[in-house]
Amino acid sequence: MATVDILQVARHPVWIIECETPVPAGFPSPAQDHHGPKIDLNQILLPHPDCTYLARVNGTSMDGPPSHIPDGALLAVDCSLKPEHGHVVVAAVDGEFTLKRLEKRGKDFWLVPDNPAHQPVDLGLLGHFEVWGVATHAVIELINGKLHEHVRTRRLQ
């Protein structure tokens, strides 16, 4: 014998709450409990965003060991760090910026290019110079071409 259930019909609108999370119908993902924050490259490249400046390298004077910074590389320059022996620095020499390695030789500091084809400069002989900031990272492209519309990190040959 058939039973008839009489249901109350809602006369008011019934609001259904929409959830962003889909309800999984299958086996729950074992990684579900291990969701962390996403890895953010900025945390490594820009620990001090308010005093870090991005710049593009124009020239090959640092294209050699140990830094191997090619022409066109994208550079993070941090001004909060104290420049020390061995740092790659952006220096203002004679009104122009230059990217070189800061080295202490004896009493004087020198600006040394990593590319052996260029000559080091003795800062002791210069009238006026300033270390503008310390280069902390260089971003280079390993596929020669356009990986990104705006960030060309290596000049086309």
Added chain:
Amino acid sequence: MYALVDCNNFYVSCERAFQPRLEGLPVVVLSNNDGCVISRSAEAKALGIAMGAPMFQLRPLLEQHPVRVLSSNYALYGDMSRRVMAYLASAAPEVEIYSIDEAFLNLHGLARFFSPLAAYAQGLRAEVQRRTHIPTCIGVAPTKTLAKLANRLAKKYPSLDGVLVLDSPARIRRALAQVPVADVWGVGRQYAAKLQGLGLATAADLARCSDAWARQHLGGVVGARLVRELQGFPCHQLASSEDGTLARQSLAHTRTFGRPLSRLDDLRGAVAAFTSRAAEKLRAQGSVAHVLTVFISQNRFGPNPPPHTRSAQLTLPTGTSHTPELAGHAHAVLARLWQAGRTYTKAGVILDGFERPGPAQLHLFAPPAATPRLQAAALMQQLDRLNARYGAATVQLAAALPAKNQPAPPWQGQHQHRTPARTTSWDELWEIG
């Protein structure tokens, strides 16, 4: 104690940060549209170039001296300002960003830990210089008005090394005696003339006035507060908010055109473009506006008699931040202002009467909006998102585009000597040799 940190020749200093060859040379930065001088290096000041001097007057001087002339590069200045303020906010307990290049700091209670305060202020200066390559001067005093005054003296006398701390009655007295009354923060040009007429020449004379006298002669309680502040009793607190910025009570977008315009179509384009920018700023601070003002100006030195500026105000039926709606109203106002046969050089759109957007106060007699409210809000949100991601004005009102045969909007200003936006644009990124 309060401190006022003020960047020296801010726009010129921003340019120098990325062009070391400008060091030691006379440099000036021009206003929007290359009209007049708005920032000068110390060397340019020494040549006698006045603040606000129009470019055409300077030409003979520029031919005699190797002055570097630059158009303003607000993308760069805005970014450098943000960097300076971010550091100050991290280094002081409380910060009020007073303008693009000035900030008040509340140093209350700090004297116990950083003694003397002058050393603390020197530390701030050195750090700002190192992080942004921008030189600053700092005035420290018991009130904001005195801090402003101390800053002025720190700028004026190089022997102070950029810092002046007014921490004793004797020091305050000595500082007050050196500042003309016209240079006191809050004394306008009219009051300055009036005070000088009454025989008050310096800030010290003003500080000796009684409360009752100040109320009577200096505009009531405002004047009384000014005198109290000079006497070292704080009346003004820092006006800071959590992110250091203030939600503004009115917004304007006003520009001089790249060339004079007379066709209504061109002016409609300009007004639509300016309204779009103002509406964008309005949405960024999460407000809706109730009052819209539009003005258009003719050349002040042109043949037509005054008034050179005509403006009209409109109270909107409902508060809004919807660009098409605001632009529609602005066009209606413009149609009333525009006169055939006149040439206009400038226009502006001002939004007032702000409210937080909430449940709409619907208009009793107005027809329902063409686009439902929620849809309109979502549309504007998407618009702002696209423009934030792909660059300003990527998506904009068709009305704000130039006519078909014109390559660039004729209302857009000229910037012949602008340096690249080195810190904010991938295309113009800083290059190191």
